[in-house]
Every structure is written in C-alpha cells, then in structure tokens.
Amino acid sequence: MEIPYKIYLEESEMPKAWYNLRADMKNKPAPLLNPGTGKPMTLEELSQVFCRELALQELDCETPYIPIPQEIQDFYKMYRPSPLVRAYCLEKKLGTPAHIYYKFEGNNTSGSHKLNSAIAQAYYAKQQGLKGVTTETGAGQWGTALSMACSYFGLDCKVFMVKISYEQKPFRREVMRTYGASVTPSPSNTTQVGRKILAEFPDTNGSLGCAISEAVEAAVSNEGYRYVLGSVLSQVLLHQSVIGLETKTAMDKYGIKPDIIIGCAGGGSNLGGLIAPFAGQKLRGESDVRLIAVEPASCPSLTRGKYAYDFCDTGCVCPLAKMYTLGSSFIPSPNHAGGLRYHGMSSIVSQLYDDGLIEARSAEQTAVFEAAEYFARVEGILPAPESSHAIRVAIDEAIKCRETGEEKTIVFGLTGTGYFDLYAYQSFNDGKMTDYIPTDEDIAKSLSKLPQIK
Helix, strand or coil, X not given: CCCCCXXXXXXXXXXXXXXXXHHHCCCCCCCCECCCCXXXXXXXXXXXXXXXXXXXXXXXXXXXXXXXXXXHHHHHCCCCCCCEEECHHHHHHHCXXXXXXEEECCCCCCCECCHHHHHHHHHHHHHCCCCEEEEEECCCHHHHHHHHHHHHHCCEEEEEEEHHHHHHCHHHHHHHHHCCCEEEEECCCCCHHHHHHHHHCCCCCCCHHHHHHHHHHHHHHCCCEEECCCCCCHHHHHHHHHHHHHHHHHHHHCCCCCCEEEEECCCCHHHHHHHHHHHHHHHCCCCCCEEEEEEECCCCHHHHCEEEEEECCCCXXXXXXXXXXXXXXXXXXXXXXXXXXXXXXXXXXXXXXXCCCCEEEEECHHHHHHHHHHHHHHHCCCECHHHHHHHHHHHHHHXXXXXXXXXXXXXXXXXXECCCCHHHHHHHHCCCCCCCCCCHHHHHHHHCCCCCCC
C-alpha cells in the first residue's frame, strides 16, 4: 500500500473517548496529597480548586476510556484530526534509511496541542456554571489556548504569565488579550503569594511554579472561579490522549509499526498524550516500542531530578505530587528560551520512567535550535522551541540508523509552530544564545527544601 505524504483521518475516525493510561498501569501513579494532613486528596478537597468533573477525572485510575462530550467533539472538528506527516525531505537530506513521521499539532490559532485540553476544561467550567477560570502560562501556548476556549464558552479568563516570557513574547500575550483574557506578569503584586516571592527574590524572572501559586490564590479568592492547568495533571494527559489515539489509528490504517516514539517533555502533556496508547500496548506486553522523553538541559527534572513528593508550585499552596522534581523553588535561568520550564514532571510520566518503560534525555538549547533551523529549512515548518527538543533526538536517532543501516520507523510530536518565538530565533541567529546547565549545587539547593513526607 502506498503511504501518502500526509496521512489524514476521516472525521468519523476521530476518537470518541479519551484513553486513560492509568487503567493499564500495574504501578499506579502515587496520589496527590493534602499538604496540611499528608493524606490523599479527596474529591471534595480537589473540587475546591478544580471543576468537580475534572477532579473526578484526576482521581480515576481505573476507567480505561472516558467518553468525550459531543460539544467538545464538535469543537475538535474545527482543527482535528491533525495530520501525521512523513518527513520525506528530512529523510533524504539526512541520507538515512529510517522512516520519520511527525504528528503536527500546530494547525490551530493557539499554535499548539494545548487546545485539546483547554476546550475540555473550559467546557466543564461552563457546565458547572462558573464565571471564569484562572491559570498560569510559561511560553504562552497554554494561556493562548485557554483564552480561545474561554472565549468560545463566554467565560472570564485570568492568566498569570511567567515574567520573562511576558517580556520576551509580547505577541503571544496580545493574542490572549484579543480573545478577552487578562494577562499579568508573574510574580506580581496582585496576590499575597506574588508579593511574598518578590520580597524574597526581587529580581526574579519568574517560573511556572510562581505563576501557579498566584493563579491558585486568584481562583480560591474569587467566587465562581476555579483553577485550570495546562500540563502535569493526569486529567490533562487524559485529554491529550487524542494525539496518540489519532497517531495510532493513522499508522494502523497503513500497517506502520513504530520503533521509536519521541516527545518533548516539560510537564508531560504532549509526551503523555502522544505515547499513551503505545505505552498501553507496552504495558500489556503487545509492543516493545521505545518511548523517549526529551527535556531541556537547563530544566532537567527527569534526568537529574529526584523522585519524591513535592509541591506543585513555588508558593507551596498546591497539593503534593510524587514526581521527578528539581524542587519547587527551582527557577530556570533567564536565558532559557522556550517553554518546558516546569520544575517537575507528570506523576504518570514519572511512574513510567521509574518503572523503566520510557527513556529520558536532555538537550542543550543551542543544539535544539540547530535542529529547529535545520528542520525549518528542509521541511518548511518553523517549529516551536519545545517541539524542537523532540526534533533534535529524532535527527540523532535517524543518523544512528544511517550509521548502522537499520530501517527504523521514528515518530515524534511536532507540538506547535514557532512564529511567536522569533525573539529566541533572533538570539540564536545573532550568535547570542548560550547554553546554561544548572550545577549539582544549584539542584541540591532546591531539592534540600523538599517537604518531608512520612
């Protein structure tokens, strides 16, 4: 069967249910803990922060498939199914026998995969009768996606944007405002936790941990609001499973068997969504596919972090999650150009990694941007810096195939476009971009503040 350049699914082939990978995991992710009592968070406790239906999804480790409400399916149809693309030009340029595919998630105004969960979370907020939601955003993709989703459902949207990104990505900020969101650089003077962080670190450029703390405080301080998160949480990885489900359906349609699947990893949403059905096969003994997480060397939670319970935010007001973490006080260097700046990793991804079911690598940002520019010149798409971590390792694996003569099938997630990341591209093209790798002392300092869990 001849395989087309782009594999498009029919509308009827779109997933009708999200796949809950936890149902197939023998070792379930550790539960979220109440920081006050040290006991697992209850539905009632989570529902004070999250929408009730999302809290139910967060706690559900047993239901393998959760139906996607029709209104969310209808929204998905505006930009899904997304194409699975054969990178023929990249293969030819590399002179590799490997077959390279990428799942492209940048064909919507938010420019990334984040809209898959944003519309679901906004839907449940609307169903609950809420006025609005609060959130944080790093590079801005999540904030953009959520502002679009809230606009669609007529909800107010308050976004706390990491300060360095707020300054470096003004156009991403303006897209959020165009869709009606209010955008505040974090840490700010608008919340108690923001003022506390500024008092301790007056020159800070911010972090996702800081922005999360502010967003949670804003949610619980305003009646009719709940907090929503764009990565890390199990509910988010659940929604993002549409990426992997579509990828698997497209590959099955043409009899393609992946040997390696690669995803960038910050909090785990893209990676977890892309690998979900394939990891399920691996857990059930149906596949030996290699699953590779790629993270920035400047924020290496999997490759250099500790597997332990930690706060999900810098202000230490959120539940405790067991994850690979650099410590909630860890703040990436201001020269860190892209997203993927969260201090910890999804509990699901962390458990899979700890069980040896996935691999992890870190990449320095100059090497990442070299791969991004190479890909743009060869395949014609300007990739997001986040996606380019996966591109870097996909190219490396393809070169290995060239050296060994192995004809492997490599799949990676192209999470979004880089058209709002031109400040970073400019830095790279001007030769001003540098690599920063935190020292062991830097990491040890933040890890020394991990909460003591008995």
